[in-house]
Amino acid sequence: MLNDDEFIKTCDVPGPTKEEIRAILLYKSNVCHEDIVVDIGCGTGGLSVEFSLKAEKVYSIDKNPEAINICKKNLEKLGNLDKVSFIENDGVNALKNINTFDIALIGGSGRDLEPILDLVDSKLNHEGRILIPCILVDTKVDAVNKLKSLGYNPKIVEVNVSKGRVIDRGIMMIARNPIAIVYAKKR
Amino acid sequence: MLNDDEFIKTCDVPGPTKEEIRAILLYKSNVCHEDIVVDIGCGTGGLSVEFSLKAEKVYSIDKNPEAINICKKNLEKLGNLDKVSFIENDGVNALKNINTFDIALIGGSGRDLEPILDLVDSKLNHEGRILIPCILVDTKVDAVNKLKSLGYNPKIVEVNVSKGRVIDRGIMMIARNPIAIVYAKKR
Amino acid sequence: MLNDDEFIKTCDVPGPTKEEIRAILLYKSNVCHEDIVVDIGCGTGGLSVEFSLKAEKVYSIDKNPEAINICKKNLEKLGNLDKVSFIENDGVNALKNINTFDIALIGGSGRDLEPILDLVDSKLNHEGRILIPCILVDTKVDAVNKLKSLGYNPKIVEVNVSKGRVIDRGIMMIARNPIAIVYAKKR
């Protein structure tokens, strides 16, 4: 278990995906030690770190060189660097050069969610899983609609987390921004 | 309707109670123009301002002189100053010098929630209403238990609000800390 | 203040809009006694009842005759029937026969949200307000995008309410489904 504040952070790179969301993504992904994972828009590397500890192989993809840099540092500190290949490119171009995989995490898609999902669908192994943590309301709708059009049966869960601050007079709850997770399995 | 950012604020005084919570408190209070209101722990004055616009009379109570000062400024700017009496004292001592009232708002009780509720109960008119916005988890439990022991039938509602930030790429939701409201009516 | 369970209900008509959401809509609408209100997709009549008690005039619109029927009954029981005109029609056709108004509530738009907003925009008075309670995620995105295209500066708030059930052993919180409110003001 990793605390959010164990990750090295930098201003210009979003993330890491918060602890409870990482936990739910790990669980829903059913990741096992034979799985190949693509982490599209890896940012700070919250998910790349977690999946490097469970999977066979992770491709960490981000077009922002600063994200690749910080993601690498977090893998060194907290994950399993040996299992990770870094690709400094946007999702579409990065995916073109990867063969098949079992799990696609799409935390950042720029404005390319639809072509990314087309490519993911074409390279995802049978029984493969797609997981899309969504910060924007629009992404939820777009992801569900695109997955439906590709023949998936997408599910969606929204998670509002508050963390207690135990102060002298009692417990105060501090809210985290809501995150939705859209996910689907290939059949 | 008042926006949260219309209120004058200062670092050392909590509040104002957020817009949606003010809306729910106004609604649940059933405030009318004949009502006398006590606002215990008035802080920045979010509730004193709102109730001054609807009620006959508001007593704004806070032991922090800076709160009384900022509350007064907000009543000048946004409320109806003529209807408000300010009492710079803790809730227990302030209530001793007030006769009866119809609505008790308890936004800040220090560690005196129980004696405050004893006094409120003794001075609350028939059909009077008690509304306690709770930031601390402990306050919820204490308020419900004390109100039950005084013969009330307390209700509790918890409200998690997120506000959209419409950015270029879509809508991002920013969470506000959860607030609970414990309320009861005298019979 | 009206409790949700005071409304007459029937299986085939959605609503009423829940108490806390009604409270926030009333507050954000800034409704006054000179306002003319259209309630598009009035359903059970939760909003028609509330606004009939505050506004000059309410048009309650629903294409479902059963909704018009139950809405009328709730206005008789809880609201001010004299102020309400009922229009059994879809939103687009109903709006064509109404002159101007100050507040548009759009709780049900079928699949016509865009043409409804075009018509609302053309008939909304200066400083008029549009409020759209959204049950579907898609409606949030569509409403924000359409309002932006019409030159509005839409805001969005999402509200998660839980209600306490005070049982023997303590307080259990029962969640209500989340509701978003998209709203905008004409300038």
Added chain:
Amino acid sequence: MLNDDEFIKTCDVPGPTKEEIRAILLYKSNVCHEDIVVDIGCGTGGLSVEFSLKAEKVYSIDKNPEAINICKKNLEKLGNLDKVSFIENDGVNALKNINTFDIALIGGSGRDLEPILDLVDSKLNHEGRILIPCILVDTKVDAVNKLKSLGYNPKIVEVNVSKGRVIDRGIMMIARNPIAIVYAKKR
């Protein structure tokens, strides 16, 4: 990954702990294959099943014979029955007959949370973890206060989950009741 609806259920036994909460508890527990786990108030067996798949040994404890029965059935169907011992007793009496353990899950404590935590503390191994999923508001406060008095540094997280229902016209979110998790580590 187990879906909530894969569990065998019966009316008189609460649970299973919902999927997202199970995921967060698994993650926060840092469970490994050498850990001994006690599941106090195991109910339907949601947590016993999950931890039986990861830990060395699980003690599933419930004073309700129907809970023990249904928990056993779920372990047969979904978990690892060989790793589980069932104890039909209340938490206090059951714990007296167990030696030491690494993880204590306290999903049901009757009215005995304090004596249960005293016993848990006395038998928890160094670096052991206590996790308390709380349905009642009161349990959160009691758990935090008791853990503080025992010298722990308890943390608390509250989770509001909504699940999307993808209907013809869009995505509707259905709320689950909020659950808090109080947790602490022995040092």
